[in-house]
Amino acid sequence: MDKNFKVVNQHIAKTDAFSIMGGAPVYTGDLVPGDALTVKILRSPYAFAKVLEVKKDIAMKVPGVVCILSHEDVPLHRMSAAGSSYPGNNPYDRRILDSIVRYVGDPVAIIAAEDEKAAEKAMKLVKVSYEVMEPVLDFEKAEEMAAGGAVVHPEDNYVFQMDIGGDLQKNILSQDAIGEGDFEAEYNKCEFKLDETYYTCANQQAMMETFRSFSYYDQSGRLTIVSSTQITFHVRRLIAQALGLSQAKVRVIKPRIGGGFGAKQSMVTEPYAAVVTWKTGRPAYVCFDRHESFACGNTRHGFRVRVRLGADRTGLVKALWVDSLQNVGAYGEHAVNVAGLSGHKTIPLYAKTSAWKFTEKSVYTNTTPGGAFRGFGATQGCFAVESTVNKLAMLAGLDPTEIRLKNLPEVGQPMPAYYGEILQSCALPDCIRTGRKMIDWDNKYKSEPFSTQVGPHRYRGLGMAVTMQGSGLTNLDCCTVTIRLDDGGFYTMGIGASDMGTGCDTILAQMAAEVLQCDVDRIVVNGVDTTSSPYDKGSYASSTTYVTGNATVRAAKQLLDKMMAEAAVQLGVEQSEVEFDGDRFFVKAGEEMLQSMKNAGLNTYEKTQAKEGAESEERSLSLEELGVESVNGQRDFLTATVSFSGQSSPPPFVAGFAEVEVDTETGEIQLIDLVGVVDCGTVINKNLAQVQAEGGFMQGAGMALYEQVVIADDGRLSTDSFMQYKIPSRLDVPKIRIAFEESYEPTGPFGAKSIGEVVINTPSPAIISAIKNAVGAEIHSLPATAEKVYNALKNK
Amino acid sequence: MKFELNGKKIDINVAADEPLLEVLRRCNCYSVRSGCDTSNCGICTVWVDDRPILSCSYPAARAEGKKVTTIEGVPAEAHEVMELLANEGADQCGYCSPGFIMSVIAMKRDLTNPTEQEINEYLAGNLCRCTGYMSQARVLEKLWS
Secondary structure, eight states, X not given: OOOOOSSTTBOOOOTTHHHHHHTOSOBGGGXXXXXXXXXXXXXXXXXXXXXXXXXXXXXXXXXXEEEEEOGGGXXXXXXXXXXXXXXXXXXXXXXXXXSEEOSTTOEEEEEEESSHHHHHHHHHHOEEEEEEOOOOOOGGGHHHXXXXXXXXXXXXTOBOSSOOOOBGGGTEEEEEEEEESOHHHHHHHOSEEEEEEEEEOOOXXXXXXXXXXXXXXXXXXXEEEEEOOSOHHHHHHHHHHHHTOOGGGEEEEOOBOXXXXXXXXXXXXXXXXXXXXXXXXXXXXXXXXXXXXXXXXXXOOOEEXXXXXXXXXXXXXXXXXXXXXXXXXXXXXXXXXXXXXXHHTTGGGSTTOSEEEEEEEEEEOSSSOBOOOTTXXXXXXXXXXXXXHHHHHHHHTOOHHHHHHHHOOOTTOEETTTTTEEOOOOOHHHHHHHHHHHTTHHHHOOSXXXXXXXXXXXXXXXXXXXXXXXXXXXXXXXXXXXXXXXXXXXXXXEEOSOOSSSOHHHHHHHHHHHHHTSXXXXXEEEOOBTTTSOOBOOSOTTOIIIIIHHHHHHHHHHHHHHHHHHHHHHHTSOXXXXXXXXSEEEEOOOHHHHHHHHHTTOOHHHHHHHHHHHSOGGGEEEHHHHHHHXXXXXXXXXXXXXXXXXXXXXXXXXXXXXXXXXXXXXXXXXXXXEEEEEEOBSOSBHHXXXXXXXXXXXXXXXXHHTOOOOBOTTSOBSOOSTTTSOOOOTTTOOXXXXXXXXXXXXXXXXXXXXXTTGGGSSHHHHHHHXXXXXXXXXXXXXXXXXXXXXXXXXXX | OEEEETTEEEEOOOOTTOBHHHHHHHTTOTTOOOSOSSSOSOTTEEEETTEEEEGGGSBGGGGTTOEEEOGGGOHHHHHXXXXXXXXXXXXXXXXXXXXXXXXXXXXHHHOSXXXXXXXXXXXXXXXXSSSOSHHHHHHHHXXXX
């Protein structure tokens, strides 16, 4: 393992830093054509209803209104808005506009006008009559309500892309069961038996730039969509599918993105802009306000997770059963995979079981559709499984860190619940040990509640958790990179991966620069325009560093090889005789010359001088000269395109620790310290990895303590602005301390694995167990508000 | 309506209910962005007569005759902060950065040797979803040293 890196594993500023911070027009909203129509969406006030009639005639008379579309005006066939590779497991369960509305906010009509005022005036004049139906709001009652006739998807043109165990008449989108061994037999043999049920609620990704896109016909008549999206190529396919167009007639461009966190892994605004341009020929812009982004975008799926865990006296977990019930919401984007991850990425951490089981079911309800959010099911599963393991520690009188160390998988071992993959790199034991030191666990951790009093009714406690994620989807997702030598002696790299602020443009440039022995400045990264970028499935599933990174390294190596071959031809020598230092190609000093230098008794300095003299100007070629030669019509242009698809999805790991202070009079929780130790393999960019981890921990802390999606009795979202949905401010997260324990992943680019998602998982179980450790209050549903803690203390 | 934008005289028609944010974007100040519509996130922070305000909820007409400053109007001070942010990786998606930077520069003018708590209180209205604020805190420390 060579870790002597020059460009990767360094602190490097993002290549777009000054444009995004300085106010350059680089985001979607900055690029909208002046004559674009403003698109507004009339939305259902009911959670579940049939649309009987949409009367548009009066609204159409509003000056400036150009078109109003309802379900009769859009294609009948169903599609999925999920950005994932085709074919996949997402059901075709939605239309652009439908005759049934399935949650409060489901679109009923699309209004396009010359300006916002006209569109809004028209919206008030569109008259819609509904037949209101009883909505399914409680996901635990979804099956039972279906028996009473409340079927969320009764339509006859619903399409399952593949068998996922769905039963629409029972509101079941999908279900699955996997496992090994005789669970009940092993469980019953165990000294400690736990049977715990936990709830996670929906969460908002809350990226600062809300959903938005605009569309127009480009110079060659292609329907062009400029969108703040993580999935540029998927959007091209999905829009073509939605409108019944050939993909050749659709083009998608991704500018800079103001955050995504998974929200923009689904198509959200794009069809509304596209359909207006398709109908009118005019450019059209749709921008969701914050209310729409929260109520009508997508959220983290809410879960109920039951964990049955059996362990022996020493804390060795012998039997583990994770049973997940997922609230899909109104439409099924990503739900099947999200449900899967709640088991696939939690069970493997307890690697010494004699029996394990994972059962999952996903049900439709009449609430905002779920979607992708950083962590993607692993987060929900981690909360439940890790909280259960922390409870085991308490019951068994064992240290929670020791229990983890005892049960972890070892390098070289297959992980049956993780697709049977063999673990090839893991520094999680080091992460646990380092985190323990950082938070002073050995001195501060007391197993009994009320052990650390810091005020008249204030107590402190510690908690911890471990987690894993993946690095892309195995044997499914394809990422391609094109890199070329330009005649100015620099490189242009085309990528289809979508930098959403995480810095993938920069880290991929670092990887190419490491191979090509140059600075990042010499690599121009261009992405993403489906017309000119190479195919990449987009940025999700923690895949850009690992999957697109692997494609980058291979493309850069292939280009380097081509350059060496070409330089050899031009220098009139064999390729094996050529050396490259990043700027110039030299003819290697031959054995004969080295021998003669030795015989002449030269010292090291003189030898270097003589060698440099031998590699004289006429025997070398600059990168720029090679570039010029490649475009002068005599030689080939030098370019390489390589795609990569992971044969494995190596897991990154985190050990997370939390210290909290709880007020027993009020239930108020103060976060004192959050520590995360991360194994993401080789850290490609030290700044960006650290900030990713800090940001993930903050979001995890928000999920643990504050962030709560509340649905009112009529199905309306009560928490539809930052007034009600509180993400942490800088006053709420006093301290997040991150350290890295780098393993070396043999299949990764320079030994790297992913980091984007894994960092969000541990705060909620760590914080919840710290609360319990402080005052004995046991919380089973997120977020752990002061109210819940107060009630838990009162009801003890 | 007449006002001064980054030292330049502007004469522009505005609607009675138009927020300053929209007018500034019409003047091609793309650094001024909206994040929440409810005065919660601080992304649209600009200065009116050198005081930071939230331009999403500031009626444009109120700026009549006043001096409005965006990040484009304080290039030297902004560059200093941007460079520190870039070198710390604290820009991330960058969407909230201009508003944050305008608050930071205002704070630097307002406070001398502030404590960490004073800094956090001054900037509490500038939300960021990407960074977890720690990298911004490191930048602020460097800004004062």
